Amino acid sequence: MTTEEDNTVFVGNKPVMNYVLAVVTQFNNGAETVSIKARGKAISRAVDTTEIAISRFLQNVEKRQITTMTEVVDTENGKTNVSCIEIVLGNRVHLSESPR
């Protein structure tokens, strides 16, 4: 049983393989899509997570959509803008399609 929320991996400051494992596990548990999200400096690690998961572990998964956005967060020094990324991975529908 997976809900929409279960299928999201939030990438932070841990080693990248932690997040790769989380993504791979969700697909192995039957998820159709997994959303990888990150903010600020962790954005690079979210892209690493995606690239490693797809190239090494999930041959039948493709990048469905990549979006970036700005969120406003409260800090000690007031409100500040932070960049965010969301990368949606999904099972390849047609195995014969060329990889993106």
Added chain:
Amino acid sequence: MTTEEDNTVFVGNKPVMNYVLAVVTQFNNGAETVSIKARGKAISRAVDTTEIAISRFLQNVEKRQITTMTEVVDTENGKTNVSCIEIVLGNRVHLSESPR
């Protein structure tokens, strides 16, 4: 006169506003599209560049396409994989369209 190559901004380790200025300048010089590229840890800064340029300076520009990929680079310790991002910005065709 702008060639394809002119319309690319490579984001590295300089302050983000340097790259924002480069993007804004290219659009002000008549570019229809500008491609923002970065590798490794600079990926976060490329997203920052995009978000700042669009939200503060280029109201008629939208994100056209975001792609991530893996490149193999030679280092002192042999070949290694590095994640890359390319964000293509372009002039909004229909001003009445809702922003993405």
